[in-house]
Amino acid sequence: MIKDPTSDTQTTGNKPPKGRLITGAMIFIIGIISPVFIPIVLTSGLPEWLIAVLSGLLAFGIPELFMIIAVAILGKDGFAFLRSKLGTFLKPLAPPDEVSKIRYNVGLVLFCLPIIFAILSPYLDLKFHFLEDIPFYVNLITDLMIITSVFVLGGNFWDKIRALFIHRAKVILSPVKTVTKPTEQS
Numbered sequence: 001m002i003k004d005p006t007s008d009t010q011t012t013g014n015k016p017p018k019g020r021l022i023t024g025a026m027i028f029i030i031g032i033i034s035p036v037f038i039p040i041v042l043t044s045g046l047p048e049w050l051i052a053v054l055s056g057l058l059a060f061g062i063p064e065l066f067m068i069i070a071v072a073i074l075g076k077d078g079f080a081f082l083r084s085k086l087g088t089f090l091k092p093l094a095p096p097d098e099v100s101k102i103r104y105n106v107g108l109v110l111f112c113l114p115i116i117f118a119i120l121s122p123y124l125d126l127k128f129h130f131l132e133d134i135p136f137y138v139n140l141i142t143d144l145m146i147i148t149s150v151f152v153l154g155g156n157f158w159d160k161i162r163a164l165f166i167h168r169a170k171v172i173l174s175p176v177k178t179v180t181k182p183t184e185q186s
Contacts, residue, residue, distance in 0.1 A: 016078030024074035025082055031066025034058050099154035107157070110149035114142035 015021070041054045071079050099107070150157065163169035 015081055016074055020073055020075070020078060021082070024070045024078060027066050027073065028070035028082065031063045031070065034062045034066065094155065097155040099152070099156075103152060104154070104157075107149045107153035110145045110152060114145045117142060 016024075035058055038055050038058050041051055041058065044051070046054070074082060150161075163171075
């Protein structure tokens with residue numbers, strides 16, 4: 001039995017042959033990391049139309065195609081085996097579901113500041129012209145702030161973001177616990 005890390009179901013099946021497992025895993029990993037090669041294509045000196053096509057494929061076509069090829073090579077049982085192994089390896093990296101109030105507030109600041117900056121910067125540029133030549137690293141820092149914030153905010157925040165895209169999702173707030181001080185009796 002192979003336990004599926006993303007659900008409570010188990011898949012019956014055996015470990016696939018070693019050659020298929022290695023080939024499928026390599027194709028799967030190459031597909032996932034293919035967007036890393038976009039900067040190489042951008043600096044290659046190829047014609048602009050070819051750079052655009054290759055960059056688009058590396059970002060949106062090749063990862064999906066390679067994943068489909070990997071699943072075809074691995075088969076259902078092999079893919080379930082690979083997913084279970086990756087799940088056990090990546091599980092410690094997942095954010096905890098519950099986080100402290102301070103950590104949550106820090107995460108919200110990290111999440112909101114880049115968004116507010118991105119919304120206001122075109123308007124502030126009209127008044128303050130120093131914003132028109134924002135260095136690349138400032139944009140990179142704001143992107144990293146958003147990515148970091150999602151991990152700082154914890155797993156429950158992922159559920160909140162996911163609920164934004166579900167039409168019939170409803171918010172169920174737990175009651176707020178109030179602490180009452182005992183009164184002195186005379």
